[in-house]
Amino acid sequence: MYKPIAWIITIGNELLVGRIVDTNAAWLASRLTFLGASVRRIVTVGDTVDDIVAVLRDALASSDIVVTTGGLGPTDDDITMEAVAAALNLPLVLNREALEHVSRFYSTKPAELTRERLKMALLPLGAKPIPNPVGAAPGAHVSVGRSELFVLPGVPREMKPMFDSYVADKLKPILPELCVREKSVVVKGVAEADLAPLLRRASRECVSCYVKSHPKGHEAESPLVDVRVLASAPTCEEADAMAQRVIGRLMELVGGGGGGGASSSVR
């Protein structure tokens, strides 16, 4: 079962100076994962055309799906569309549909739009505008060779509905029909270092599952490990069963003298 590879690119100096925690990346990563894509890379770059172009070209060369956020606003440092056009060797042109969106948003005639407002209606030639139900700037969707590129704004309350109403829909034909489910168990009283060989054995119950341990307590004095199992299958019942087999086996191993006073609870 081939899972399309996805890259997420988040754009903005505010991320590089640590002013803002990149919640967009995690939100998109989760959405793409549960839709059946395999997120391979998340890259954050600043508001510099050359840097954005370099990352976009890397991304388009190595993935099926590229989603960018940020840099679509009216200010001078909002240069994502310019960089997308440069990366694809396409001119940036006034898009009629995008222009109508921007005009409607500000309730002004297109002729009265300032340079800063007009800027938000410029898209790479051939790109489809992605409707923005909340803000002024539309996004853009471009098919580039084997990749689908989606350019979204950075404001979360704009980006999220645009992903859910447009991107998720356009991705359906290229995503496998499968259900992704997660199960977790919290193991108390076994250090992660001692849980490691048990995890290795339990993981054999489902080689295609993604199994990850997250240490939460003090490794030596009061160990507490959160174990997550992510399974993908054609039906949700199968995915649930696959994840459950790993959890069940792990609990058996832990209970069977794995860790003295160990206890575990499944969520």
Next chain:
Amino acid sequence: MYKPIAWIITIGNELLVGRIVDTNAAWLASRLTFLGASVRRIVTVGDTVDDIVAVLRDALASSDIVVTTGGLGPTDDDITMEAVAAALNLPLVLNREALEHVSRFYSTKPAELTRERLKMALLPLGAKPIPNPVGAAPGAHVSVGRSELFVLPGVPREMKPMFDSYVADKLKPILPELCVREKSVVVKGVAEADLAPLLRRASRECVSCYVKSHPKGHEAESPLVDVRVLASAPTCEEADAMAQRVIGRLMELVGGGGGGGASSSVR
């Protein structure tokens, strides 16, 4: 004034499936910025040696400082040290100092360490262990050509003290002696699209400052824009004054008919 270029690499499948928001990246980005570095890229990769090696090589080729987090634990998917060794063409060897740390942590003799515990004492040949005051796994510091590479764990309560007590100290000789300060102003009643040309003019007061607007309200109906100015100078007084010049000029422009019922407040 040359600012050393920094890359941050955060490692872990849990980030790529969106299970965890990458707060480490923002924390490190802020620390590095205020220490006087210029963070150029943040990259998240999964627990795959090839992917980590590729990103490490990119980072080392294009920056002065590389900080990684994640993948230092005892489980099979903790492979960062292996990837660092591969990226640098160095063997992974048992480090005496790291071994003492791990033994002390678990209060056992080195001879009694299991494979999983021993694993945390394996470092690339020539790397210096970075003491971990909280957890089992030490970090590693390697000088590679013009770059300093710091390998830290992903658990924030381990990573943060290791950065503050070790990395910040080792970076001092290569960082410029300067003070980085931030000032902000909230502008109400002016759409970001109309603020853009005023921001452009105000920014001329300090060409080396980083000026960024963050839209918070509804762009057309109730605009509210948070403007941040970040300034670097040899003294904090100068940095404050530089940022203040931009804010002062912007407030003049906004007040001077820039936006009708505009108001602003400085923080």
